[in-house]
Amino acid sequence: MSTATRGTMSVDWEQRVDFDRLREERLAKLRAELEKSDLGALLAFDFGNIRYMTGTHIGTWAMDKLIRFALITRNSDPIIWDFGSAAKHHTLLAPWLGQTHMHNDADPHAPHHDAVKPRAEHGSRAGISTLRGAFPPSAGIAEGVAAKIKRELEKFGVANEPLGVDVLELPILFALQAEGIAVVDGQQTFLEARRIKTGDEITLLTTAASMVDAAYENLYEFLKPGVKENETVGLVAKTLYDLGSEYVEGVNAISGERCSPHPHVFSDRLIRPGDPAFFDILHSFNGYRTCYYRTFAVGSASPAQVDAYKKAREYMDLAIALVKPGATTADICEVWPTAQEFGFPDEEAAFALQYGHGVGLSIWEKPIFSRLTSFDHPETLEEGMVFALETYWPSADGIGAARIEEEVVVTATGCEVITKFPAETLMVAGGQRYYSVNGPLNNVRSSQSHLNTPEGRGEVTA
Numbered sequence: 001m002s003t004a005t006r007g008t009m010s011v012d013w014e015q016r017v018d019f020d021r022l023r024e025e026r027l028a029k030l031r032a033e034l035e036k037s038d039l040g041a042l043l044a045f046d047f048g049n050i051r052y053m054t055g056t057h058i059g060t061w062a063m064d065k066l067i068r069f070a071l072i073t074r075n076s077d078p079i080i081w082d083f084g085s086a087a088k089h090h091t092l093l094a095p096w097l098g099q100t101h102m103h104n105d106a107d108p109h110a111p112h113h114d115a116v117k118p119r120a121e122h123g124s125r126a127g128i129s130t131l132r133g134a135f136p137p138s139a140g141i142a143e144g145v146a147a148k149i150k151r152e153l154e155k156f157g158v159a160n161e162p163l164g165v166d167v168l169e170l171p172i173l174f175a176l177q178a179e180g181i182a183v184v185d186g187q188q189t190f191l192e193a194r195r196i197k198t199g200d201e202i203t204l205l206t207t208a209a210s211m212v213d214a215a216y217e218n219l220y221e222f223l224k225p226g227v228k229e230n231e232t233v234g235l236v237a238k239t240l241y242d243l244g245s246e247y248v249e250g251v252n253a254i255s256g257e258r259c260s261p262h263p264h265v266f267s268d269r270l271i272r273p274g275d276p277a278f279f280d281i282l283h284s285f286n287g288y289r290t291c292y293y294r295t296f297a298v299g300s301a302s303p304a305q306v307d308a309y310k311k312a313r314e315y316m317d318l319a320i321a322l323v324k325p326g327a328t329t330a331d332i333c334e335v336w337p338t339a340q341e342f343g344f345p346d347e348e349a350a351f352a353l354q355y356g357h358g359v360g361l362s363i364w365e366k367p368i369f370s371r372l373t374s375f376d377h378p379e380t381l382e383e384g385m386v387f388a389l390e391t392y393w394p395s396a397d398g399i400g401a402a403r404i405e406e407e408v409v410v411t412a413t414g415c416e417v418i419t420k421f422p423a424e425t426l427m428v429a430g431g432q433r434y435y436s437v438n439g440p441l442n443n444v445r446s447s448q449s450h451l452n453t454p455e456g457r458g459e460v461t462a
Contacts, residue, residue: 002199002202002203003202003203003206003409003416003418004203004206005203005206005207005210006203008207008243008244008285016203017200017203017204017286018200019055019200020096021198021200022055022198022200022201022204023055023096025198025200026052026053026055026193026198026201027053027078029193029194029196029198030042030052030053030072030189030190030193031072032193033189033190033192033193034072034074034164034189035074037164037189038161038162039074039161039162039163039164039184039186039189040073040074040153040158040159040160040161040162040163041071041072041073041074041152041153041156041158041161041163041164042071042072042163042164042165042166042186042189042190043069043070043071043149043163043164043165043166043168043186044069044070044071044165044166044186044190045066045068045069045129045165045166045167045168045172046166046167046187046190046362047062047063047068048194048287048360048361048362049070049166049187049190049361050068050069050070050080051287051361052190052193052194052361053070053072053078053080054070054078054080054094054097054123055094055096055097056070056080056082056086056090056094056097056124057246057287058082058083058086060246060247060284062083065131065132066129066130066132066167066168066169067083067128067129067131068080068081068082068083068086068127068128068129069081069127069129069145071149071152073152073153073156073158074156074158074161075156075157075158076152076155076156077097077098077123078097078123079123079124079125079152080097080123080124080125081125081126081127081128081145081148082124082125082126082127083128084126084128087124087125087126087127088124088126090123090124091122091124094124097122097123097124098122098123099120099121099122099123127145127148128141129141129142129145129169129172130142130145130169130171130172132169133169133171137171142169142171142172142174142175143175143178145172145175146172146175146176146178146179146181147179149163149176149179149181150176150179150180150181153181159180159181161182162182162183162184163176163181163182163183163184163186164184164185164186164187164189165183165184165185165186166186166187166190167187191365191366192366194358194360194361194365194366195358195365195366195367195382195385196382196383196384196385197360197384197385197386197409198384201288201360201386202384202386202409204285204286204287204288205288205289205290205359205360205386205407205409205418206409206418207285207288208245208283208284208285208288208289208290209290209292209407209418209419209420210420211239211240211243211244211245211283211285211290212240212281212283212290212292212419212421213419213420213421214239214243215235215236215239215240215281216279216281216294216421217421218235218236218239219232219235219236219279219429220296220427220429221429222235223271223277223296223298223429223430224271224298224299224429224430224433225270225271225272225273225275225298225299225430226270226271227270227271228268228269228270228271229253229254229255229266229267229268229269229271229277230253230266230267230268232251232253232266232279233251233253233266236248236251236279236281237251240281240283244285245283245284245285246284246285246286246287247283247284248282248283248284249282249283249284249289249363250280250282251266251279251280251281251282252264252265252266252278252279252280252281252282252293253266253267253277253279254266254277254278254279254403255269255271255275255276255277255278255298256269256271256272256275256276256277256399256400257399259276259277259278259394259395259399259400259401259403260394260395260398260399260400260401261394262353262392262401262403271298272298273298273299273300273434274297274298274299274300274301274302274445275297275298275299275400276295276296276297276298276301276305276308276395276399276400276401276402277295277296277297277298277429278293278294278295278296278401278402278403279293279294279295279296280292280293280403280405282363287361288359288360288361289359289360289361289362289363290359290363290407290419291357291359291363291388291390291405291407292388292405292407292419293390293403293404293405294404294405294421294423294427295309295312295402295403295404295423295426295427296426296427296428296429297426297427297428297429297443298428298429298430299428299429299430299433299434300428300441300442300443300444300445301426301428301443301444301445302395302397302400302444302445303444304395304396304397304399304400305395305397305400305402305426306426306444307395307396308393308394308395308396308400308401308402309393309402309404309425309426310426311393311402312391312392312393312402312403312404313391313402313404313423313424313425315335315336315337315354315391315393316389316391316404316406318335318336319332319335319336319356319389319391320389320406320408320415320417322335323381323389323408323410323414323415324381324410324413324414324415325381325382325383325410325412326380326381327380327381328374328378328379328380328381329356329367329368329369329370329374329378329379329381330374330375330378331378332356332369332374332389333354333369333370333371333374333375334375336354336371336391337354338371339371342392342393342394343394347370347371347372348372351370351372352370352390353390353391353392354370354371354390354391354392355369355370355389355390356368356369356370356387356388356389356390357369357387357388358385358386358387359386359387359388359407360386363388365387366379367379367381367385367387369387369389381410382410383410383411383412384409384410385409385410386407386408386409386410386418387407387408387410388405388406388407388408389405389406389407389408390403390404390405391403391404391405392404402426404423405419406419406423407419428443
């Protein structure tokens, strides 16, 4: 396991990410979880699960459309039904899908085994779901999907076993049930397989974080009064795409009075002198995501903002210090404040402000750290987990707030932080830009309204 990064390309002179190994190890982990379950097969519509199972990707335009689907049974290799010509593309350039046949490890005496060995067929096939209802229901698309699945379940001897599905549309659910298929929750099986990352996954996650390091460097240089929040989003997106990102999922850009409460969406607000500003950068490199907050003050910071940042950083450092194999999500949440301590009525209202979550092919994987659930349902930390920890604290002036996030890899003895842009203390972007007759303005400034009064000049004593 290594968090080293060695570039974003493959080369002939250095061992980097081995994509064949990545695909094989992911599939082996998924098979192991399927074998441990009481399921006969897993059906995926979620892009992350499809990629984990099949090593295929057709771009991010289709991520919310549920149009492609993939199946693996206890006794067979994965099958992907893909959008139009993408299926032919896979037959040409995804040789690992190959011919779908009885899996070599299948026990011929097991109850899931079909007595007749099925004829081999290619693992990439054309297929389409309902386009989220855009197809007329009378066209029978949902019934066609169900028939395709039923055929494979019968072929590989698991038609009478439960079928685990991650997410699906109601017409597909009803059509599967009409075929006599017992549909159950399969998402937990997928997420358990994805809980511990392989070495190649950790390298890809670290590389994705290094690209955000660069985005923050450019953002730090760019921030100044007069810049709009949406302009910062454009700058970050361009930086990441130029570096090889396949998908910038989102950039949360929050400034000034918008910091408290956190609205979770950027706007066209103009950033002003002395504003707090925090950002969350979410993108994907070869499928592997980031969730990576940083907070800045622009030009200068108020004492209240400085104090808020110290508080958020303290909660972060207390949490990181506890991360090691054998610790639990409850142990981490124990050192974080209750919702009431920072102005919310309960943990649901404050959800995701003091928070942690696994990061992989999606940004919210196992384990989850939250006072909402972790005390009653703690999860044990294990070597090879990769997750993000997030803290938040509002400033006492009621305007600003601090938001910090670090991604960590659990090691044999503790953890390693893979988000490297400086965050130990509050960073001032655009600092030392302003000079008065007395020299550079102080980076920590109180309200300016009283500076030219006798009190403000320090001429009045008690």
